[in-house]
Amino acid sequence: MSIEAREARQPWILLSPSLLVITLLLIVPVLFIVVYSFWLRTSVGDVQPGFFTDNWADVLTDRFFRDILLTTLRIAAITTVICALMGYPAAYFIARAKGNKALLLLLLMLPFWISYIIRTMSWIYILGTNGALNTVLQWLGITSEPIQMLYNETTVILGLVHFLLPFMVLNVYVSLDGVDETLEDAAGSLGATKWQSFLQVTLPLSLPGLAAGGLLCFVLGAGTYITPAVLGGPRDAMFANLVYEAIITQLNWPLGAALSLLLLGVLGALVMLYNYFLGMGQLMKGLG
Amino acid sequence: MGWQMIRVWTVLVYLFMFLPIGVVVLLSFNANQFGSFPMTGLSLRWFGELFDNDAILRALRTSLWLGTLTALISTTLGVLASLALVRYNIPFRNTISTILIAPILVPEVVLAVALLLFLQFLGIHKSFTLLLFGHVIFTLPFVILVVQARLVSIRRDVEEAAMSLGASPIQTFFTITLPLLMPAVAAGGLFAFTISFDDITGTLFWKPGGVETVPTQIFAMLRNSISPEINALGTLMILITAGLPLLGLAISRKLAMRRDRAD
Numbered sequence: 235m236s237i238e239a240r241e242a243r244q245p246w247i248l249l250s251p252s253l254l255v256i257t258l259l260l261i262v263p264v265l266f267i268v269v270y271s272f273w274l275r276t277s278v279g280d281v282q283p284g285f286f287t288d289n290w291a292d293v294l295t296d297r298f299f300r301d302i303l304l305t306t307l308r309i310a311a312i313t314t315v316i317c318a319l320m321g322y323p324a325a326y327f328i329a330r331a332k333g334n335k336a337l338l339l340l341l342l343m344l345p346f347w348i349s350y351i352i353r354t355m356s357w358i359y360i361l362g363t364n365g366a367l368n369t370v371l372q373w374l375g376i377t378s379e380p381i382q383m384l385y386n387e388t389t390v391i392l393g394l395v396h397f398l399l400p401f402m403v404l405n406v407y408v409s410l411d412g413v414d415e416t417l418e419d420a421a422g423s424l425g426a427t428k429w430q431s432f433l434q435v436t437l438p439l440s441l442p443g444l445a446a447g448g449l450l451c452f453v454l455g456a457g458t459y460i461t462p463a464v465l466g467g468p469r470d471a472m473f474a475n476l477v478y479e480a481i482i483t484q485l486n487w488p489l490g491a492a493l494s495l496l497l498l499g500v501l502g503a504l505v506m507l508y509n510y511f512l513g514m515g516q517l518m519k520g521l522g
Numbered sequence: 523m524g525w526q527m528i529r530v531w532t533v534l535v536y537l538f539m540f541l542p543i544g545v546v547v548l549l550s551f552n553a554n555q556f557g558s559f560p561m562t563g564l565s566l567r568w569f570g571e572l573f574d575n576d577a578i579l580r581a582l583r584t585s586l587w588l589g590t591l592t593a594l595i596s597t598t599l600g601v602l603a604s605l606a607l608v609r610y611n612i613p614f615r616n617t618i619s620t621i622l623i624a625p626i627l628v629p630e631v632v633l634a635v636a637l638l639l640f641l642q643f644l645g646i647h648k649s650f651t652l653l654l655f656g657h658v659i660f661t662l663p664f665v666i667l668v669v670q671a672r673l674v675s676i677r678r679d680v681e682e683a684a685m686s687l688g689a690s691p692i693q694t695f696f697t698i699t700l701p702l703l704m705p706a707v708a709a710g711g712l713f714a715f716t717i718s719f720d721d722i723t724g725t726l727f728w729k730p731g732g733v734e735t736v737p738t739q740i741f742a743m744l745r746n747s748i749s750p751e752i753n754a755l756g757t758l759m760i761l762i763t764a765g766l767p768l769l770g771l772a773i774s775r776k777l778a779m780r781r782d783r784a785d
Contacts, residue, residue: 244691245606252603252622252662259659260625260633263640270639320535327532338532340771345539347764349720351737352756355744356542359549366545399539457629460722464744474631481727487639494635501629514620518667 264498271492281488289492299476299493303500306473309387310456313394317402317451318444320395325406325443326436330415342407345400354393354464361389385467393465394455401454402447409443409516410436442516449508449517453501473497547760550753568754578755581739585719588650588735592657592718597711599658600665601703607666608673623663630660634727648730656728657721661714668713672706705774712770716763 274286293299328338345353360366363380371377383389413436421431459474466472471479477497480490508517553563572578603622606612625633637656638648646652680702684694700707722737729738736759743752 245610245612248602248606248610249612249618252599252666253618255599255659255662256621256624259637259655260628261621263636264628264632266640266643267636270643320538323528324532324535327528341536341540343767344764345543347716347767348543349737349756349759349763351720351722351740352546352759353543355740355752355756356546358744359545360542396539396542399535403535453629457631458723459631460741464741474629477631477635478726481635481638490635491639494632497629498632502627505627514623518619518623 267491267495271488271495273488275486275488279485289489292489293492293496299496302471302476303473303496306456307500309391309394309472310452313391313398313455314402314448314451316391316395317399318448321399321402321447322406322444325403325410328403328407329410329413339407342400342403350397351460351464353396354461357389357393357396357465358384384465385470387466387470390462390466390470390472393461394458397458397461398451398455401450405447405450405516406440406443409440409446413439442512445508445512446516449504453504456501457497543760546753546756550750550757552750552753554750568750569758571751572754572758575751577734578736578739578751581734581736582758584650584733585735585737588653588657589715589719591654592661593711593715595654595658596661596665596714597669597707600662600669600710600714601707604666604669604673604706605699608670609678622666625660626663630723631727633660634724637724638727648728650730650733652728653725653733653735656724657718660721660724661717664717665710665714669703669706669710672709673703676702676706708770708774712767716767719759720763 270281271289272285272287274282274284274288276282328335328342331338358365361383362368363382363384365383367383368377368380372380417435417439418428418431421435422428426434456472457474459472459478462470462472462475473493474497477490477494480486480493548561550568551564551566552561553565553567554561607615607619607622612618634656637659638652641652641655642648676699681694681698684698685691689697719735720737721735722741725735725738726741729735734742736755740752740755740759743749
């Protein structure tokens with residue numbers, strides 16, 4: 235074999251283990267559950283292969299599923315907006331900070347390393363009936379009895395914001411960091427107020443980061459079932475909780491397959507839309 | 523909005539992120555037996571009880587094994603793939619990159635269901651193996667992103683110099699590239715370990731009955747009641763998942779400083 239041919243083959247040898255693993259453990263399984271979602275769970279609990287549209291008819295027409303899907307999208311949207319409002323100024327501050335930028339960035343990375351389940355449950359200690367807030371309120375004499383603040387949609391959103399905010403701040407920071415600071419000065423010297431130069435120069439240039447952060451917050455938020463399970467009440471299930479129920483509790487796997495494909499379809503469409511308009515580059519910058 | 527207001531806002535955002543975690547850590551040293559406020563005194567007793575609790579120790583062992591094996595496999599695969607992406611001009615680069623990061627783009631619940639049902643169909647039931655497969659697949663893209671980012675900054679000409687002096691490509695890799703790559707390998711491995719150690723979304727789908735990892739153990743304990751042991755376990759977990767990367771960062775900084783001095 236010539237040296238050129240060997241050179242050309244080398245990268246494929248290096249890539250093949252990863253590509254093989256992802257093909258066999260992700261791509262083929264996703265295609266498999268597409269087929270599986272047309273199979274049927276019989277009354278005795280067996281799964282009958284074939285082409286039955288029952289699961290899809292259920293998933294697409296049942297009001298219960300549709301309502302929870304809409305609730306899930308609404309919760310994810312509210313979470314994303316709150317993350318953007320809270321995160322943008324913080325990201326701006328980090329990007330423009332002079333002194334302790336390294337420390338601020340380290341503190342921003344830290345939540346990614348602190349366990350998701352711990353961060354989620356920590357709100358029980360803040361808002362629970364024996365939590366910090368109730369203790370303080372009673373100690374101050376504002377309330378005499380503990381107030382039930384937990385286990386509703388608001389606490390689910392709170393938990394999601396707490397989980398997803400670092401993703402937003404990081405992505406906005408990455409794009410703001412790439413914006414030349416002197417551009418704002420230039421706008422200023424041409425007569426723009428600080429606010430104007432921010433709105434017309436900096437903000438538009440940071441929109442890709444904001445969009446990347448928003449996409450991550452929305453997709454990760456809409457796909458979770460742990461946060462509603464820990465911080466929500468019995469009526470605050472999100473769509474992924476339905477998938478969990480179908481697969482783990484009811485053992486109706488074909489139905490679970492159809493439900494998870496619907497979730498993939500909705501969130502996948504969003505990712506595709508993002509990719510079409512903005513490309514994956516910005517997202518990769520924020521993740522790496 | 524003035525700069526001062528943005529500063530105050532940022533401080534509040536950081537408080538929002540860290541205050542609740544601080545409360546968990548604080549309460550793990552609480553002497554009171556309910557694991558909640560008020561604090562009645564400082565004590566290490568809940569850490570002691572942690573190590574008397576067989577279920578928790580088993581979960582800890584499972585998580586450590588799973589994290590270590592996941593890190594080994596993902597890092598090996600990830601480093602090889604990153605080398606190909608950074609060091610070679612390959613056709614279809616964008617498509618390949620997209621495939622490699624696909625596990626991040628697919629919601630983890632969907633990934634969990636797909637892998638579970640497919641492997642079950644092949645006769646591989648819920649098991650440690652299934653958990654390991656799952657953890658490898660969703661840590662791999664992160665390893666590739668991290669290693670790739672570091673690999674770009676390693677200069678190519680040192681390798682070329684070694685080759686021109688007669689080293690074979692394999693010799694060059696082991697004596698030149700790999701040592702230079704070590705920080706990237708370590709970072710990737712650490713990243714894979716902490717992601718695996720922390721995972722609950724996929725793990726709850728893949729774990730066999732009776733097997734718990736630390737996060738699923740905490741999740742199960744939360745359903746019963748809040749016990750002070752959870753806080754101690756939580757603090758231990760923070761120590762592992764945040765302490766390890768911080769330690770790694772400190773070591774790499776120290777090494778970099780020594781190297782600067784040597785120059």
